[in-house]
Amino acid sequence: MTPLETLRVAVYALLRNKLRSFLTTLGMIIGVAAVIAMVAIGEGAKAQVEQSFASMGANLLVVQSGTTMAGGSRGGFGTLPTLTWEDLKAIQTEIPSVRYAAPVLRSNAQVLTEDQNWTTSVSGTTPEYFEIRSWSMASGTFFGQSEIDGGAKVVLLGQTVVDKLYGPYVDPVGQMVRIMNVPFQIVGVLAKKGQSPMGQDYDDAVFVPCTTFQAKIQGGLQKYLSGSIFVGAASSETTARAQAQIAELLRDRHHIQPGIDDDFSIRNLTEMASAQQEGTETMTTLLASIAAVSLLVGGIGIMNIMLVSVTERTREIGLRMAVGAKPRDILAQFLVEALALSFAGGLIGVGLGVMSAYRLALQFGWPTLVRPEIIVIAVGFSALVGVGFGLYPALKASRLDPINALRFE
Amino acid sequence: MTGNDSFIVLRQVGKIYRMGDVEVTALRDISLGIQEGEFVAVMGASGSGKSTLMNILGCLDRPTAGRYLLAGRDVSQMSRGELAAIRNRMLGFVFQSFNLLARTSAVDNVGLPLQYAGVSYRERHQRAEEALRQVGLADRLHHHPSQMSGGQQQRVAIARALVTKPRLILADEPTGNLDSRTSTEILALLQELWRSGLTVVMVTHELDIAEYASRVVMMKDGCILSDTRRQARVADAAVESATAEAVL
Numbered sequence: 001m002t003p004l005e006t007l008r009v010a011v012y013a014l015l016r017n018k019l020r021s022f023l024t025t026l027g028m029i030i031g032v033a034a035v036i037a038m039v040a041i042g043e044g045a046k047a048q049v050e051q052s053f054a055s056m057g058a059n060l061l062v063v064q065s066g067t068t069m070a071g072g073s074r075g076g077f078g079t080l081p082t083l084t085w086e087d088l089k090a091i092q093t094e095i096p097s098v099r100y101a102a103p104v105l106r107s108n109a110q111v112l113t114e115d116q117n118w119t120t121s122v123s124g125t126t127p128e129y130f131e132i133r134s135w136s137m138a139s140g141t142f143f144g145q146s147e148i149d150g151g152a153k154v155v156l157l158g159q160t161v162v163d164k165l166y167g168p169y170v171d172p173v174g175q176m177v178r179i180m181n182v183p184f185q186i187v188g189v190l191a192k193k194g195q196s197p198m199g200q201d202y203d204d205a206v207f208v209p210c211t212t213f214q215a216k217i218q219g220g221l222q223k224y225l226s227g228s229i230f231v232g233a234a235s236s237e238t239t240a241r242a243q244a245q246i247a248e249l250l251r252d253r254h255h256i257q258p259g260i261d262d263d264f265s266i267r268n269l270t271e272m273a274s275a276q277q278e279g280t281e282t283m284t285t286l287l288a289s290i291a292a293v294s295l296l297v298g299g300i301g302i303m304n305i306m307l308v309s310v311t312e313r314t315r316e317i318g319l320r321m322a323v324g325a326k327p328r329d330i331l332a333q334f335l336v337e338a339l340a341l342s343f344a345g346g347l348i349g350v351g352l353g354v355m356s357a358y359r360l361a362l363q364f365g366w367p368t369l370v371r372p373e374i375i376v377i378a379v380g381f382s383a384l385v386g387v388g389f390g391l392y393p394a395l396k397a398s399r400l401d402p403i404n405a406l407r408f409e
Numbered sequence: 410m411t412g413n414d415s416f417i418v419l420r421q422v423g424k425i426y427r428m429g430d431v432e433v434t435a436l437r438d439i440s441l442g443i444q445e446g447e448f449v450a451v452m453g454a455s456g457s458g459k460s461t462l463m464n465i466l467g468c469l470d471r472p473t474a475g476r477y478l479l480a481g482r483d484v485s486q487m488s489r490g491e492l493a494a495i496r497n498r499m500l501g502f503v504f505q506s507f508n509l510l511a512r513t514s515a516v517d518n519v520g521l522p523l524q525y526a527g528v529s530y531r532e533r534h535q536r537a538e539e540a541l542r543q544v545g546l547a548d549r550l551h552h553h554p555s556q557m558s559g560g561q562q563q564r565v566a567i568a569r570a571l572v573t574k575p576r577l578i579l580a581d582e583p584t585g586n587l588d589s590r591t592s593t594e595i596l597a598l599l600q601e602l603w604r605s606g607l608t609v610v611m612v613t614h615e616l617d618i619a620e621y622a623s624r625v626v627m628m629k630d631g632c633i634l635s636d637t638r639r640q641a642r643v644a645d646a647a648v649e650s651a652t653a654e655a656v657l
Contacts, residue, residue: 320525323525324498329525
């Protein structure tokens with residue numbers, strides 16, 4: 001018999017027992033749907049974590065200055081200015097694995113327009129900062145080197161600040177705001193960035209040139225950089241190396257003897273990101289393996305029904321053999337029946353799984369992500385289950401003795 | 410009688426079944442020749458070995474001793490797959506209990522052997538229809554077995570045996586489940602096939618059924634007790650004349 005003919009006979013046999021075929025397939029449908037939905041939830045969570053870390057900045061290192069010590073109470077990182085502008089320059093020029101380094105001087109301040117005000121985070125930085133954070137403009141332009149050199153009174157607004165001061169869908173570029181009673185011209189609005197992994201709103205911030213920040217917002221020491229340095233490493237592989245090299249460079253520059261603690265700290269946010277990703281990956285694996293168990297149960301259901309079917313149709317098998325079916329024809333027929341059951345279950349399960357993933361996304365606001373590979377794997381696995389669990393019943397059928405099979409009551 | 414030129418040649422055929430530690434001899438030293446175009450009735454009580462003989466003749470079973478030549482080919486040592494091909498091409502079976510597939514139309518039932526002969530769906534349908542017309546069921550093509558009488562079901566089974574255009578029809582108690590009137594109809598049909606040149610071997614335990622054959626082989630305890638050629642009794646029934654016309 002041709003394969004197509006075998007398939008026809010198998011489908012015909014399954015349709016003679018519609019309810020049973022459907023119930024058998026149900027195990028497979030639920031198994032595949034569960035795998036698809038569970039993996040979609042896991043992948044969705046993973047994508048969300050990935051995205052929030054990506055918006056934080058790729059391959060990010062944060063260098064902070066040391067701590068103050070007052071009467072035995074230690075002030076925490078950044079309280080004692082130990083980083084200098086010279087250190088920043090050295091990091092920029094002397095370490096090849098560093099692509100960008102930008103100073104971030106931060107303060108909270110009220111931003112005023114003619115009729116509104118909003119207290120937000122004001123940072124003084126350089127254009128490299130936006131490269132490190134891969135942060136683009138929604139409108140206007142970044143300030144450039146000339147604004148930094150000249151200490152220009154220009155400001156970039158985050159989306160949340162624009163919303164609070166001007167309302168949504170307003171482009172305030174060119175207008176003036178006052179920060180600490182100093183008028184600043186808005187030269188650009190930053191694109192929406194979203195939340196940090198800890199839920200902090202990145203868009204609730206304004207940025208001014210670092211020189212302007214020092215001169216107008218937070219007067220400070222000229223030599224010391226009273227904030228942190230954001231460093232973008234060349235790639236994720238070089239992040240750890242850059243961290244070590246910066247530490248070495250700064251220890252050397254700060255003349256720290258071996259055995260004495262660093263007077264600065266370097267945080268590697270890539271490590272944090274990968275730890276979180278591992279967490280979600282574990283969750284995905286866990287969910288998928290629970291779902292895979294139900295797929296296995298579905299496969300056992302198919303085997304069970306195929307065994308019943310072989311017993312029930314013993315006479316039919318005997319007859320088919322008597323009129324010329326070779327053992328391999330019978331083997332193929334029952335194998336194809338099992339395969340058709342599991343494959344149909346797989347396809348319906350994919351449909352159901354994708355649907356429930358979208359339902360979950362809609363209903364509970366869970367992020368879900370259905371990846372095409374998962375669909376292919378789930379359908380492929382269900383076909384494999386069909387062959388695996390269909391083989392034994394099919395072999396049993398093909399080995400029947402036609403005489404006994406014909407006499408079977 | 411056991412000349413090599415016969416259509417069917419059994420030479421010292423024996424069959425021993427092993428059931429655990431017990432050996433049961435079902436056939437001993439059977440030698441038999443059947444010419445093409447004979448209508449042979451194999452008779453005997455149950456346990457006489459007639460069913461075993463039938464299974465061996467039908468290539469459903471292999472003898473444990475001796476040789477079986479079918480149309481000059483030694484089939485006693487063939488594999489299961491090869492035997493299946495022989496059954497498909499040369500033999501047609503008619504069973505006591507019809508063995509039709511339930512919930513399957515007459516046409517599809519009849520076309521079943523052709524599935525395994527690699528015949529296309531359309532041709533299968535055509536040939537099945539033709540075979541059903543030959544047994545007088547042209548108006549029952551799409552009926553399921555449950556919608557037909559026993560006699561009609563057996564006709565479908567005969568059509569299924571005929572559809573591959575075999576040279577030998579093996580009928581195992583073909584009238585066992587039928588009333589006497591319907592039995593006569595079926596016997597008339599088998600005689601019709603025999604007259605058109607087919608070889609028919611029929612197993613029965615009823616003497617009045619065996620009378621319709623041209624040769625009666627009596628079996629007892631796995632041996633041939635007697636082997637007589639005789640004038641076959643003509644299955645007479647006005648009912649069958651219509652069928653006969655349809656065939657001719």
